[in-house]
Amino acid sequence: MFEVPNKPAKVSPLSRRTFLRAGGGLLGFNQVLFQGTEQSSAKLSNTARAESVIFVFLFGGPSQLETFDMKPDAPEKIRGPFRPIGSRTPGLRICEHLPRLANISDKYSILKTMTHTYNDHSGAGHYLQTGKRWHVPIGGGFNPTQHDWPSMGSVLDCMAQKGSLRDTRPIPNYFVIPNSLGRLQEAGQYRRPGEHAGWLGRSFSPITTSIDKKTPEDNPYWRGCTDAELTFQIDGLVKSTEIPGNRVLMRESLLGQFDSLRESVDKTGLAGFTTLHQKAMALLTSDRTRDALDFAKEPEKIRDAYGRHLFGQSCLMARRLVEAGTRFVTVHYDCCDGYSWDSHRNSKDVKDNLLPTFDQGMAALLADLDQRGLLKKTLVIAVGEMGRTPKANLDWGRDHWSFLFPALIAGAGVSRGAVLGQTDRDASYPLTLATTPEDLAATVYESVGIDPNLRMVDPLLREVSMIEKGRVIRELWA
Numbered sequence: 001m002f003e004v005p006n007k008p009a010k011v012s013p014l015s016r017r018t019f020l021r022a023g024g025g026l027l028g029f030n031q032v033l034f035q036g037t038e039q040s041s042a043k044l045s046n047t048a049r050a051e052s053v054i055f056v057f058l059f060g061g062p063s064q065l066e067t068f069d070m071k072p073d074a075p076e077k078i079r080g081p082f083r084p085i086g087s088r089t090p091g092l093r094i095c096e097h098l099p100r101l102a103n104i105s106d107k108y109s110i111l112k113t114m115t116h117t118y119n120d121h122s123g124a125g126h127y128l129q130t131g132k133r134w135h136v137p138i139g140g141g142f143n144p145t146q147h148d149w150p151s152m153g154s155v156l157d158c159m160a161q162k163g164s165l166r167d168t169r170p171i172p173n174y175f176v177i178p179n180s181l182g183r184l185q186e187a188g189q190y191r192r193p194g195e196h197a198g199w200l201g202r203s204f205s206p207i208t209t210s211i212d213k214k215t216p217e218d219n220p221y222w223r224g225c226t227d228a229e230l231t232f233q234i235d236g237l238v239k240s241t242e243i244p245g246n247r248v249l250m251r252e253s254l255l256g257q258f259d260s261l262r263e264s265v266d267k268t269g270l271a272g273f274t275t276l277h278q279k280a281m282a283l284l285t286s287d288r289t290r291d292a293l294d295f296a297k298e299p300e301k302i303r304d305a306y307g308r309h310l311f312g313q314s315c316l317m318a319r320r321l322v323e324a325g326t327r328f329v330t331v332h333y334d335c336c337d338g339y340s341w342d343s344h345r346n347s348k349d350v351k352d353n354l355l356p357t358f359d360q361g362m363a364a365l366l367a368d369l370d371q372r373g374l375l376k377k378t379l380v381i382a383v384g385e386m387g388r389t390p391k392a393n394l395d396w397g398r399d400h401w402s403f404l405f406p407a408l409i410a411g412a413g414v415s416r417g418a419v420l421g422q423t424d425r426d427a428s429y430p431l432t433l434a435t436t437p438e439d440l441a442a443t444v445y446e447s448v449g450i451d452p453n454l455r456m457v458d459p460l461l462r463e464v465s466m467i468e469k470g471r472v473i474r475e476l477w478a
Contacts, residue, residue, distance in 0.1 A: 048449030049379070049477075050412035052322040055152070055330045055444075056315070056362065056382035059125060059181060059192070060341030061405065063388035063398050066350055067095055068110045068406040069427045074390075078426050081347055081396045089417040097355035100363035101408075106417040107366045107375070108410035109476060113421030113430035114383065116437055119402040121342065122192050124385035125181065129153075129194035129330070131441025131467050142182075142190050148198035151206075152444050153328035155466060158197075158204045159450060160327060170286040173327040176206040178314045180235060184213055184336030195330055199459050206330065209293075209317075210235040211310060219337050220310040222353040230313055232293055292324035293317070305364045312361035319368055322378050327448070333358065341384060346395035358382075366410055375411040379447045381440070383407040390426040404429055407440070412447050414476045438470030446472045 063080070065071060070084040070093045084093035087105035094102040118124045118133060122142045126134040132149035150158070153174040160173045181192040197204040209232040213220060220229065291297065298316065306312035311333050318329040335342050343350050362382055369375040387405030388398030404423060410416075421433035442452035445467065454466040 048447065050447040051377045052326060053152070053156075053328045053379045053381070053444060053448060054318045054322060054365070055129070055328070056318075056333065056365075056380070057125075057129065057181070057330060058333045058341050058358070058382065058384040060121065060335040060339070060343075061124075061384045061386035061388060061400065061402075062341050062354070062358075063343065063350070064112070064404055064406050064423075064427050065388065065390065065398075066347065066355070067098065068092070068408070069112050069404075069423055070095060071425065071427050074426055077392065078390050080392065082351070089419060092419050095355060097351055098359045100359045104363055104367055107370055108380070108408050109415050109418040109420060111407045111409055111420045111433075111435060111473070111476070112404075112423050113433045113435050114387075114405045114407050114437075114440070115430055115434050116386075116402050119386065119400050121385060121400075122190075124402055125192050126194040127437045128383060128385045128440070130198075131438050131470060134193060136193075142192065144191060144193035144196050144198070146199060148193050148196060149466075150198045150200035150204065151195050151330075152441055153195070153206055153330060154197035154200055154204040155445070155454070155456075156328050156448055156450065157206075158200055158456075161204070169288075169325045171288045171292065171321075171325045172207045174204070174206040175318075175321055175326055175328070176208040176330045176332065177317050177321075178209055178211045178232065178310055179332060179334060180208045180210070181332050181334055183210065183235075184334060185338055187216075195332075200456070206328075208235040209233060213336065217337070219340075219353075221333060221336065221340075222309060222357060224308040225310055225313065227295065230295060230310075232295075232317060288324050292320045292326070302368065305360075305368070307357060307360040307364070309357050309361070311357045312364065315361040315365040316368075319365060319372075319374070323372070323374060342400075343388065343397055344393075344399055345397045346393075347397065348395075362408070369411065377412060379412040379414070379444065380410040381407060381444070382409075383440075387427075390428050401428075407435075409476060415478060418476075418478075420473075420475050433475065435473060436470065438467055439473055440470075442467045442470035443473045443476065 065078070065080045066082055071079050072084050072093070083096045085096045085099065085102055087094045087102040089105040092105055092110060094105065116124065116127060118127050118138065120138040123134040123136060123138060126148060129151045130149040131152065135147055136145070157173040176195050181195055182188065182190040195206060211220060211229060211232065298320070303313070303316060306316040314331045318331050321329050333341070339345060340349065341354060366375065366380065369378055369380065384405055386400055386402040389401045392398050404427060421435065422431040423429065424431055445452050445454060452467050452470060452472055455463045456466055458464050
């Protein structure tokens with residue numbers, strides 16, 4: 001049973017104490033869920049195009065030359081092993097291993113010209129999810145720090161809680177699924193920065209689910225997963241089997257966790273908690289949150305369409321969450337084998353596993369959102385943190401190349417069937433419409449109604465710009 005204290009802990013605005021002790025810590029961290037200080041002086045506009053964002057993050061860096069920027073006329077050592085196929089978008093040549101996305105290319109736009117100079121996975125992952133360069137130099141570290149910039153989802157959550165957009169919806173604003181980035185790689189020793197709240201405060205970090213591997217060599221993103229595996233447990237939400245402080249913990253299914261937590265709250269009540277604590281508990285035990293994470297309510301035909309692999313079912317979970325009212329969902333397609341999209345060695349996994357699962361899950365997500373009328377109010381972005389080198393090795397593996405990579409962008413009024421930006425003959429650099437992570441973040445912020453000139457108060461009580469030298473990519477709506 002969860003131990004819920006009858007009296008709240010004494011909390012200062014920056015206290016690290018918890019108000020709820022549940023074994024390893026509620027939601028994967030042991031801090032106050034909501035801080036008592038105002039975090040932002042920014043204002044929201046009334047011209048939001050999107051009610052929600054689904055950010056599909058293909059960590060490791062998919063190759064532009066094996067996805068949406070194929071160069072069949074380039075020299076043999078450049079053009080790659082895969083053939084281009086036609087699509088519903090004039091002039092867009094898509095990889096032969098993305099047939100489903102080719103067939104629905106009239107539902108999204110391809111921005112070919114993402115670019116930056118942070119040619120490193122952790123730093124680039126931070127950059128793409130925050131719109132800010134990481135303070136750690138290349139090679140200087142892998143893991144998140146308290147000094148990191150807050151993710152776009154965390155900023156949106158903060159604005160919904162404390163900004164001029166006061167939010168009363170009974171579901172958390174920000175989820176990361178199926179795992180925290182890096183959790184499945186080498187026992188989690190490479191937890192990656194970017195998805196967290198950083199210096200904004202852990203109150204605004206995402207609610208993160210977790211799905212385990214069967215073995216160290218297993219890759220659930222590539223194979224069919226059973227319902228018993230797909231519990232989407234809240235990371236850190238565990239149940240003690242005996243007395244408080246017992247280190248032996250029992251993990252339950254997600255719905256069992258919610259029911260146990262709600263039972264404890266029903267017994268002890270919330271009268272002893274502050275208003276902010278009560279709101280946190282209400283979010284976690286609400287019927288809407290519980291129902292959104294209940295796969296049993298989803299028709300088998302829909303689940304099959306997404307694919308029973310972890311990526312496909314995570315895309316389906318993202319749709320369920322935004323349908324229930326969540327504002328920002330990050331879906332990580334992670335490198336749990338240490339390579340995956342980071343395809344240095346060869347292109348075999350790209351062909352056999354990565355492209356087919358991405359194709360199925362992403363195409364199903366876009367089609368499902370569109371059929372339900374959700375695509376018009378949901379901004380959907382699929383992007384890696386970098387691309388791959390134009391020149392490949394003998395087995396068609398490619399190395400890091402942050403200077404050019406594509407993004408798939410859809411929904412919230414984004415033009416359908418458009419190709420934005422031109423690249424050189426080798427897919428090395430942008431020729432037109434060079435687009436930075438700052439630009440992408442500014443575009444996301446404006447889409448959800450946040451002023452791209454957003455300024456927030458950091459821990460040193462300085463007003464800082466959340467986006468510098470970033471411009472909204474208005475060509476997406478041309």
